[in-house]
Amino acid sequence: MSVEVAGAVRAKAEGPLKLAVPRGALLGETLDALDAIGIETAEVRGESRSLIFEGDGIVLVTMRPSDVPTYVEAGAADVGITGKDVLLEQADRVVYELLDLGFGRCRMVLAGRVGDEKLGEAQRRLGMMRIATKYPRTAERHFEEAGRQVEVIEVKGSVELAPLIGLADGIVDLVATGRTLEENDLEVREEIVECTARFVANRVAHKLRAAEVDELTAKLRETTAS
Amino acid sequence: MIHPIPPGTRDILPDEMRELRRLHLAMVDVFERHGYGEVATPAIEYDEVLARGDGRTADSAYRFFDERGDLLALRSDMTVPIARLAASRYAGAEPPLRLCYLANAFRAVRPQRGQMREFAQAGVELIGTPAPEGTVEVVEVLEATLDAAGLNRAVIGLGDADLYRQLLTELGIEGAARDSLLERLAGHDLVGLEGELSGLEGVGDEQIATCIALSQLRGGREVLEEARSLGGAAVERATARLGETLGALEARGVADRVQVDLGLLRDLGYYSGAILEVYDPALGHVLGGGGRYDGLLKRFGLDLPAAGFALYLERVHVAQMEKEARGGDST
Numbered sequence: 058m059s060v061e062v063a064g065a066v067r068a069k070a071e072g073p074l075k076l077a078v079p080r081g082a083l084l085g086e087t088l089d090a091l092d093a094i095g096i097e098t099a100e101v102r103g104e105s106r107s108l109i110f111e112g113d114g115i116v117l118v119t120m121r122p123s124d125v126p127t128y129v130e131a132g133a134a135d136v137g138i139t140g141k142d143v144l145l146e147q148a149d150r151v152v153y154e155l156l157d158l159g160f161g162r163c164r165m166v167l168a169g170r171v172g173d174e175k176l177g178e179a180q181r182r183l184g185m186m187r188i189a190t191k192y193p194r195t196a197e198r199h200f201e202e203a204g205r206q207v208e209v210i211e212v213k214g215s216v217e218l219a220p221l222i223g224l225a226d227g228i229v230d231l232v233a234t235g236r237t238l239e240e241n242d243l244e245v246r247e248e249i250v251e252c253t254a255r256f257v258a259n260r261v262a263h264k265l266r267a268a269e270v271d272e273l274t275a276k277l278r279e280t281t282a283s
Numbered sequence: 284m285i286h287p288i289p290p291g292t293r294d295i296l297p298d299e300m301r302e303l304r305r306l307h308l309a310m311v312d313v314f315e316r317h318g319y320g321e322v323a324t325p326a327i328e329y330d331e332v333l334a335r336g337d338g339r340t341a342d343s344a345y346r347f348f349d350e351r352g353d354l355l356a357l358r359s360d361m362t363v364p365i366a367r368l369a370a371s372r373y374a375g376a377e378p379p380l381r382l383c384y385l386a387n388a389f390r391a392v393r394p395q396r397g398q399m400r401e402f403a404q405a406g407v408e409l410i411g412t413p414a415p416e417g418t419v420e421v422v423e424v425l426e427a428t429l430d431a432a433g434l435n436r437a438v439i440g441l442g443d444a445d446l447y448r449q450l451l452t453e454l455g456i457e458g459a460a461r462d463s464l465l466e467r468l469a470g471h472d473l474v475g476l477e478g479e480l481s482g483l484e485g486v487g488d489e490q491i492a493t494c495i496a497l498s499q500l501r502g503g504r505e506v507l508e509e510a511r512s513l514g515g516a517a518v519e520r521a522t523a524r525l526g527e528t529l530g531a532l533e534a535r536g537v538a539d540r541v542q543v544d545l546g547l548l549r550d551l552g553y554y555s556g557a558i559l560e561v562y563d564p565a566l567g568h569v570l571g572g573g574g575r576y577d578g579l580l581k582r583f584g585l586d587l588p589a590a591g592f593a594l595y596l597e598r599v600h601v602a603q604m605e606k607e608a609r610g611g612d613s614t
Contacts, residue, residue: 132567141474149393153471255474261562261569263471264440264542267501 074115074262074269077129077137079122082233083254086160087138091117094276126150126257135262136270141252142231145195153263155274156256159281165195167247168238169227170220176227176246189219190229199229199249217241291392291400299600303403306600307385309431310405314383317424319407322382324364326389330356335582336363337553344391344400357389362553362576362591365408370583378411378587385596399597406573406593413588414524414575415531418557421573421590423537425561432599433606437563437570439540440501441532442547443525444554444574449517450497454490456483468498469548498546504529506543521545528557553579559592565605570598 078087078101088098097112101119110117118134123146125139130150137152140161144154167188169176176186186207190196193211200207210225212218217237219225229249232238238245256277258270288294295303311321330346333356343356358364361384373380385405392398407424409417422439429437447468451461460483467476473495480491493513500506507522507529525543532538549558549572558574573592580587 130567151470154474155471157474258471259567260471261567264501264544264560264562265438265564267542271499 072116073111074136074266074273075134076115076117076273077125077134077139078117078119079125079137079139079254080119081122083122083138083140083161084119087254090138090158090160090277090280093280094273123147126152129257129259132259132261134259135266136256136258136273138254138256141250141255142192142195144255144257145250145252146192148194148198151260152257153260154255154257155263155270156277156281158254158256158277161254162251163231163233164245164251165192165229165249166232166245167199167227167229167249168220168232168243169246171242171244173220175220186227187225188227188229189216189225191216192229192231195249196229217243289400291398293399303596303600306432306596306603307405310428310594310596311383311385313424313427313431314405314407317381317407317420317427319381319383319409319424322365322368322384323386324358324361324368324384326387327355327357328364328367330354332367333358333363336366336579343389345389359390360388361386361404361406361593362408362579365591366576366579366583366585366589369408369410369587370580370585373410374585379417380410381407382410383407403596404571404593405596405599406571406591408589408591410580410585410589411587412590413577414556414590415528417588417590418528418575419531419535419537421592422532422541422559423535425559425573425592425594426537426540428594429540429561432603434563434565434570434599434602436565436606437540437561437602438542440544440547440560440562441525441528441541442544442558442560443521444549444556444558445524446497446517446521446545447548449520450494450515453515453517455485465548468494468546471498471546473498500545501542501547503543506545510545524556549574557590561592561594563602565602565609566598568598570602571595 088101091098096115100110101117108119120128122139123143125137126143126147128134129137129152138158142165187210188196188207189210189212191212193209196209216228216230220227220243221241227246231252232245256274263270330343333343343359345357347355349355365382369380383406385403387401387403389401392400407421409421412420425439447465451464456464464476464479467479477491477495480486480494497510497513497518500510507526510518510522529538529543532541547558547560553576554574555577556575560572561570563570571592571594575590577588580589
């Protein structure tokens with residue numbers, strides 16, 4: 058648990074509620090969910106290059122999913138939607154996780170080359186596996202909890218490349234359909250955690266704008282339950 | 284030439300220092316007017332003595348050995364040092380004791396988060412006045428302090444530190460499982476909370492729903508009724524305590540800015556009964572907090588109830604500036 062520490066933070070819980078909307082894979086279903094609770098999203102869906110969309114009583118701010126906890130923690134956005142994978146990787150960010158939205162379902166997995174025994178072999182003979190990932194903290198935590206020693210190598214781009222050319226014995230990555238793995242001759246060895254989209258709130262906004270946050274939470278709960 | 288200082292520390296230059304000094308004086312003036320005498324304690328103490336106050340938070344980030352080989356630590360807040368001071372210096376004094384401070388404390392930081400390793404806190408400690416009168420006095424001083432800083436839109440959250448400990452015990456949840464759930468509750472990780480609760484034996488859907496609904500109840504007096512309707516002896520006791528405190532605050536005319544919050548849970552291990560948190564619309568982070576710690580002084584051999592609060596001086600300053608930037612309307 059985090060101990061709160063004084064920091065220079067300039068954000069404001071004033072004006073219409075600001076909702077951080079993730080661009081990328083979660084965008085479509087996020088906008089569908091917002092449509093379903095009566096929030097206008099046509100502009101976001103359009104060709105506009107804007108990042109901020111002012112609607113009726115709510116402002117939609119679009120950003121990378123991995124930036125959502127940053128903006129929400131600081132209160133620059135009051136509430137937001139992002140993947141559990143992002144929240145796990147940034148577990149030290151203080152945001153309130155209010156709701157599992159159920160969509161954007163995917164799995165964080167450990168994968169290796171098809172038929173390749175390198176993963177087990179490395180563990181047995183060298184006592185250490187090399188794992189390439191975009192989620193170093195999640196991967197480290199997983200192996201640490203299992204009492205296994207690994208060398209986690211952080212990469213930014215296509216992580217599938219790493220085991221193919223010998224950078225790592227395996228990868229930890231997010232898998233939705235498994236097609237990318239298959240195409241790269243990789244297979245799932247272990248499932249680490251299942252991830253879905255989550256609704257999060259800034260802790261001050263959760264207190265000072267309780268009615269608005271609660272109403273939004275309730276509406277989202279209803280649509281995702283149906 | 285540029286010479287670095289550690290991340291999370293900073294120099295303060297004259298322009299800012301002047302403003303901070305003004306703020307500091309305004310706050311201490313409020314404390315003094317309410318009968319609180321300012322004290323200072325050493326920034327370094329024996330680790331063993333701080334740990335007596337709170338085993339959890341006393342795993343101070345900065346520990347070192349002195350020339351005799353004794354383990355010293357930098358304080359991570361002022362409440363524990365003042366409990367130590369009160370027990371050592373005022374053991375025979377007639378309570379209540381009213382002490383205040385403006386002091387720097389030290390905590391570990393996580394990189395690139397704008398967190399401060401060293402930060403100033405201004406606060407009061409009221410030792411020897413039980414609930415609810417003591418709590419009411421502390422809230423009254425807190426409101427006066429916020430007013431003096433010009434933060435008249437700030438809100439004070441009022442919760443109960445014992446609620447969830449007792450509620451979970453009532454559900455038969457103990458030990459590591461309980462600690463883990465308390466952590467989820469403190470972080471409002473409702474999805475994780477639900478998941479963990481449903482994995483426990485003897486916890487039904489109804490209890491899970493109660494736990495989650497309870498943690499989201501915040502507002503005026505009406506939330507006490509809503510909480511009570513969720514049932515259980517622990518909830519009954521907590522709402523009775525909160526109702527009593529709220530009644531006393533109302534009687535004193537200082538309840539307007541208080542938000543009852545059944546979901547409030549502070550990290551520090553020494554709190555019992557009423558807990559407080561301070562929010563301002565100009566800032567995304569809490570301005571400070573406090574509450575009752577009726578068992579803390581006893582750990583130092585002085586069995587007296589106590590309560591207090593601490594505000595982060597720099598955050599109050601930031602909120603003040605935000606407000607001025609907005610035209611400083613004080614209505």
